[in-house]
Amino acid sequence: MSAIIENNQLPFSTKFLQFYKDRTLLAILLSLFAVMFIYGIFFTENYLTITNFKAIIRDAALYGIMAIGLTFVTLSGNFFLLSLKETASICGVTFAMGMATGFGSPDLAGNFLVSLLAALAVGVVSGVIQGYFVGMGGNPIVVTLGGAGILYGIGAWWSDNLVINFTRPHDAEWLGTGSFLGLPSITWSFILIAIAAEIVLRHTNFGRKVYLVGANKAAGKATGHENFSMAIIVFTICSVCCAFVAVAFVAQMDSAQSNYFSAEFGSSGDMTILVIATVMVGGNSIMGGYGSTLRTSLGAIFIAMVDNMMVLQGFNSGPRIVGVGLMIVFSIIVFGLFAKGSRAQE
């Protein structure tokens, strides 16, 4: 009885926002898509072609996969993994080392599986170590910035800052440049990882714990879900995603260098900024507990769409980086405004 009365006591605006919050955010994102799309059709040449759309999704795939990994970190309330590009860098170097030299044993040189597992293992180790320190109570920014320096340094040291080449044909071509049923392998990977991540978040106990711990660490601890193991797992997921992207990118380039992900990558020069932008443009709560990987995937495609259009209109990299920056600012403002209705009450 009292519950029913109380429902009526909530101000109408609060109820409205509460009910439509989810849908509103999605609607904003979709209408932005529509606006960009229509603008593209009318004002950009060669926009409305299947090849171009494939290119958009393919662009989105690389940082989209990393952003999906980062979404787990952000949703669980552990803020960001700031060593994204450095993790990718050292994993890329590891993979290229394996492909080129077999880590010193010529029998293994060019063995895709060994190189892949080595790269993923490096990702797991760096994720577990950073997650451990965050789980122990370390500030995620400080821990992962420190991690960034160490990871990048080791990769550069190991590779002597040189470009590690391995020549075609090699066993990783199918992942780097191959395609299946008309779509590039990396696009397939993106789609499959996005679906898997969404299922994990929605329908597993682990996914639920991510949201709960992200919403309130203290309450999570009180109900038996500690952030210690959570931090280790989410940082590992994120680092493994970075490792996978690094492998795909290196397989595409047939070479690796420790600063591949700092300079000549994708639209904006800096991988870390681009991935964080993707998570935020998707409308995930920076404080954790609210959002989804589906939003992140849409965010990735949206950024790729805008970037693609700017490329077709002849902008060079400077203005495109400004574009990404503007998208971050815009998303913070819009999502901040619409999220206020309910979350501000906490």
Next chain:
Amino acid sequence: MSTNPILKISKVSRTFGAIQALKEANFEINEGEIMGLVGENGAGKSTLVKIISGFDPGFKGSYQINGKEVKFETPSQAEESGIAIAQQELSLIPNMSVAENIFLTGAKVKKFATLNTLAKMARPYLDEVGLTEVDPTTRINLLSVGEQHLVEVARLISREAKILILDEPTAALGEAESRRILEMVERLAANGKSIIYVSHRLDEIFKITKRITILRDGVSQGIQETKDIDVNKLVEIMLGRELANMFPSKADHISDDPKLEVKELWPDGVLEPVSFSAFKGEILGLSGQLGSGAGEVLASIAGALQSRSGSLTLNGETFLPKSPSHAIKKKIAYCSSDRKKDGLFLGRPIFENLTSPALGAISKYGFNFGSSEDNYSKNLAKEFLIDVKRMHDESGLLSGGNQQKVALGKWLSIKPDVLLVNEPTRGVDVGAKSEIYQRMRELAARGITIIFASTDIQEITYLPDRVITFYRGMMIDEHRLEKIKTPLILKEITDPFNETNL
């Protein structure tokens, strides 16, 4: 009694949307009088206080000061007419000195004033509120909370307030500090100030007020002369029913079968190791004021607070929980006193909150496809009288009472053997309170051992089958069933060693 009240409010109504917070309420206060203002949560006390202090101009009705009709648009206008309010949450700046805080607005202060000048100016006001020994140059955060309240009042007096509203000034204070506040209130009244004293602590209301205004559901229930009524009568007017009816009846007898044995438990905040047993199906109350150690004992049984030593014996197993998750595995549930901090996931839906401690029960092989969780959480919600239609709403949108029901109800999901509750009804309205008491009794009847800690003396007297009293980190005494008497418990938790009479 003077017939010319300094402040008079008649037939004031205030509506918020569809809700009527005040219905033709009346209020008045004379010069130099202490007027108590009481009512349960949601009765309209804070609305009335806001109207008086000028925070809420959107009301209908008449508001007179010294017989003249006034209309305040802002709090500062009310302040100019000599009305000042000390909120429950202090508005002092912790890093600044006492004197600086008193003259924070800079009125009456020269453009260039040293701290010494300010200190000299502050002295008389501090004396007036009874802070004679406090140096005005001390930083605020070095004072106790009670002293900070006194500084806040000194600040109001410095602005020449004639009518002071004190909103729950003793809510967060222990007995000794509360006494200082009461002394100050009486001194101010003797100096001719009028004081509106808002409090849940009925003993204080009876101690210091001459008259009491009682609000119930936004309607003023007439002004009572304090000397003409007693606590039971007052509560009856406040609640519209008798106090004892709020509580379910106690158990017929206490089983002799100890369910949980606590041995030599010694958490921080407790002076010496504590041992006691809790029996099957009983409600055991740990009574004590803030800092008595009762809450700490509860938290350490739940693994939320580390204990230096000791062990628990439950179902034949002896262990000491190292973390909440360890205690949960042993079927010990703990509902903390601060549900916003670590009791609820406010931004998440209610059903997720309800199933949060027992994710294993709603999933298979770690996967969860909704339907079993739906049923599970709905059953829990029904048991605790939570509206099933709101299951997908964020729990942060619920009222305090319903939030508390969710915070408690979620622990049924682990099918606990022992349910620990710290402050079961803090910030909860009376309706939800009685529902919660009822549920606790039913759970106990089902065989769950319930231990709760509370600073609410009514709750401690009427709810439990046994009471253990705590005072300053020490266990004092134990009482059973009908031997639980308010005056005795009050004595044991405030002054067990007769220190005040020395």
